[in-house]
Amino acid sequence: MTIGFAHAELIAVLVAVTGDEPRVMTIRSGNALPSGPFEMGHRTLQSGLREWVQEQTEHPVGYLEQLYTFADRDRNNDIPGGRTISISYLGLVNEQSGAGRPGWHGWYEYFPWEDHRQGRPAVLDEIMARLRNWADADPARRDHRHRRADFTFGLDGGGWNEDLALQRYELLYEAGLVSEAGCGVEANLGRTMFADHRRILATGIARLRAKIKYRPVVFELMPESFTLLRLQRTIEALAGLTLHKQNFRRLIEQQDLVEETGGTESETGGRPAKLFRFRHTVLEERALAGTKLPLSRN
Amino acid sequence: MTIGFAHAELIAVLVAVTGDEPRVMTIRSGNALPSGPFEMGHRTLQSGLREWVQEQTEHPVGYLEQLYTFADRDRNNDIPGGRTISISYLGLVNEQSGAGRPGWHGWYEYFPWEDHRQGRPAVLDEIMARLRNWADADPARRDHRHRRADFTFGLDGGGWNEDLALQRYELLYEAGLVSEAGCGVEANLGRTMFADHRRILATGIARLRAKIKYRPVVFELMPESFTLLRLQRTIEALAGLTLHKQNFRRLIEQQDLVEETGGTESETGGRPAKLFRFRHTVLEERALAGTKLPLSRN
DNA sequence: TATGATATGCTCAACTAGAGCATAATTAGG
DNA sequence: CCTAATTATGCTCTAGTTGAGCATATCATA
Numbered sequence: 001m002t003i004g005f006a007h008a009e010l011i012a013v014l015v016a017v018t019g020d021e022p023r024v025m026t027i028r029s030g031n032a033l034p035s036g037p038f039e040m041g042h043r044t045l046q047s048g049l050r051e052w053v054q055e056q057t058e059h060p061v062g063y064l065e066q067l068y069t070f071a072d073r074d075r076n077n078d079i080p081g082g083r084t085i086s087i088s089y090l091g092l093v094n095e096q097s098g099a100g101r102p103g104w105h106g107w108y109e110y111f112p113w114e115d116h117r118q119g120r121p122a123v124l125d126e127i128m129a130r131l132r133n134w135a136d137a138d139p140a141r142r143d144h145r146h147r148r149a150d151f152t153f154g155l156d157g158g159g160w161n162e163d164l165a166l167q168r169y170e171l172l173y174e175a176g177l178v179s180e181a182g183c184g185v186e187a188n189l190g191r192t193m194f195a196d197h198r199r200i201l202a203t204g205i206a207r208l209r210a211k212i213k214y215r216p217v218v219f220e221l222m223p224e225s226f227t228l229l230r231l232q233r234t235i236e237a238l239a240g241l242t243l244h245k246q247n248f249r250r251l252i253e254q255q256d257l258v259e260e261t262g263g264t265e266s267e268t269g270g271r272p273a274k275l276f277r278f279r280h281t282v283l284e285e286r287a288l289a290g291t292k293l294p295l296s297r298n
Numbered sequence: 299m300t301i302g303f304a305h306a307e308l309i310a311v312l313v314a315v316t317g318d319e320p321r322v323m324t325i326r327s328g329n330a331l332p333s334g335p336f337e338m339g340h341r342t343l344q345s346g347l348r349e350w351v352q353e354q355t356e357h358p359v360g361y362l363e364q365l366y367t368f369a370d371r372d373r374n375n376d377i378p379g380g381r382t383i384s385i386s387y388l389g390l391v392n393e394q395s396g397a398g399r400p401g402w403h404g405w406y407e408y409f410p411w412e413d414h415r416q417g418r419p420a421v422l423d424e425i426m427a428r429l430r431n432w433a434d435a436d437p438a439r440r441d442h443r444h445r446r447a448d449f450t451f452g453l454d455g456g457g458w459n460e461d462l463a464l465q466r467y468e469l470l471y472e473a474g475l476v477s478e479a480g481c482g483v484e485a486n487l488g489r490t491m492f493a494d495h496r497r498i499l500a501t502g503i504a505r506l507r508a509k510i511k512y513r514p515v516v517f518e519l520m521p522e523s524f525t526l527l528r529l530q531r532t533i534e535a536l537a538g539l540t541l542h543k544q545n546f547r548r549l550i551e552q553q554d555l556v557e558e559t560g561g562t563e564s565e566t567g568g569r570p571a572k573l574f575r576f577r578h579t580v581l582e583e584r585a586l587a588g589t590k591l592p593l594s595r596n
Numbered sequence: 597t598a599t600g601a602t603a604t605g606c607t608c609a610a611c612t613a614g615a616g617c618a619t620a621a622t623t624a625g626g
Numbered sequence: 627c628c629t630a631a632t633t634a635t636g637c638t639c640t641a642g643t644t645g646a647g648c649a650t651a652t653c654a655t656a
Binding site for chain 4: 244246247250251254266268269270271272
């Protein structure tokens with residue numbers, strides 16, 4: 001059996017939330033995601049990345065999950081005849097560790113249309129206008145394109161869906177509205193990144209937004225003890241949405257995800273808030289996987 | 299920046315359901331998953347795999363999704379100094395195409411404890427007994443191991459969770475109950491596969507079981523038109539569970555996933571069943587992503 | 597002491613999911 | 627033709643979940 005040869009590279013999407021802003025670790029003044037060679041010495045991909053991030057950033061990575069492996073021919077072909085395989089990972093870094101140090105950029109710089117916490121962002125009007133033009137430009141695919149734009153950006157009655165971050169970026173790419181796609185810089189929406197790094201970031205955002213709904217990974221971004229509002233703001237930052245406060249607490253408490261530390265915090269000027277800590281044991285005692293199948297007990 | 303070199307390989311988990319049995323495409327008489335080199339000629343990983351599968355199996359692949367990339371040092375080091383990166387994919391093949399031809403093996407041969415359609419399989423008693431021994435063998439980690447076994451195999455009150463297929467295999471591996479882990483063949487549970495192929499298959503099963511709950515991918519496994527019972531049996535085969543018939547139809551119909559073709563089928567000896575077809579437009583008109591966040595409309 | 601702010605408790609209505617009864621439309625056997 | 631067996635399909639009832647919002651508690655500060 002013939003075996004293909006390739007260059008292997010690791011790319012990390014490291015996320016932290018500080019000051020109610022989700023941030024991603026970057027290099028080159030925010031123009032690229034940190035990446036490095038896949039060294040032979042490492043036992044596994046995970047351990048390789050973990051060591052390497054530790055070394056580069058001095059922050060321990062809590063949660064680490066493989067994102068996607070890219071190897072398209074058109075990316076990054078600086079080595080003729082060869083090919084680069086990029087294995088990307090999503091890592092979550094504790095708030096305190098990943099504080100305001102250089103290299104951390106708010107992820108909504110790159111995706112200004114994704115933050116709906118202050119209501120629908122104004123950019124969306126421009127985006128939709130330009131997507132309309134793009135759709136109309138091809139009479140054959142016109143209808144399909146309009147439906148796709150409406151659906152992806154929540155104009156089809158279904159409303160905005162925060163999980164579709166990647167699909168939105170891909171649509172903008174296809175429509176030539178981001179300069180990575182080869183359009184002029186003046187036409188670009190949001191901040192650009194090297195090669196396909198912004199796409200990888202979008203992959204990470206979408207994955208994280210989906211994941212926080214069925215796995216207790218948010219806590220990897222939190223300090224040891226926190227108030228429920230702090231937890232809520234962190235999730236809101238990630239999802240780019242605001243949540244209903246009372247229902248949020250109900251959800252958290254009924255799932256037994258946290259326990260009171262006994263302490264309180266009165267930083268905020270109102271009634272002091274109880275402090276909570278994550279119940280690490282839930283990781284081994286609960287499925288947390290919601291079934292959507294109509295089971296029969298038989 | 300140094301770049302690591304590696305050999306790149308694609309591995310496919312191709313799934314079809316025939317005769318109410320989920321099957322996986324294999325080579326070497328069921329001992330390995332089909333795999334092939336990542337050729338330079340291919341534009342993307344996906345297209346490379348698609349062509350290659352087409353060529354090998356003569357079946358068109360409907361849905362194709364990247365599963366995971368493995369590159370641990372201990373796997374498959376037949377080339378000294380080098381390293382193999384295996385990029386695995388999950389592919390769904392239409393019932394008719396992937397029919398009873400050779401190469402297709404029922405996946406419960408490899409994971410007999412995963413099929414709960416006829417009730418709790420008897421093997422589970424033996425498995426739990428051996429897991430208890432394993433847990434007791436290390437006094438320090440005893441409690442943790444017992445909790446993990448109970449949770450993974452549904453003895454903790456939470457009940458059996460079909461999504462945990464991968465975790466169950468990994469637990470058995472750790473406990474040395476499958477011969478891939480180095481235990482003797484006589485100790486092995488289920489049918490063995492080459493290298494870590496059974497683990498990759500478990501990854502595919504777990505992914506597919508989770509996916510059918512929030513994305514309409516089952517239809518990739520169905521013929522053009524089908525009865526609702528046929529659809530139900532297919533899902534039951536994948537999940538390894540039986541479903542409540544009336545509630546199943548309610549779920550499918552209220553989601554507008556299918557439409558009547560007008561025809562009926564009376565193969566089964568009872569009242570003829572209406573035939574349905576998948577409404578392909580739902581792929582572009584609906585999010586189908588259930589939010590678990592308590593949104594505020596503000 | 598009043599006011600503003602945040603925290604926290606509680607209710608209510610709409611909807612969803614699990615379970616099972618009832619009826620309809622066939623085929624097979626007498 | 628009549629009856630039983632078999633599968634399809636419709637409907638109901640109940641418990642639980644979710645979205646929304648009112649009410650009360652506890653603090654800082656003017």
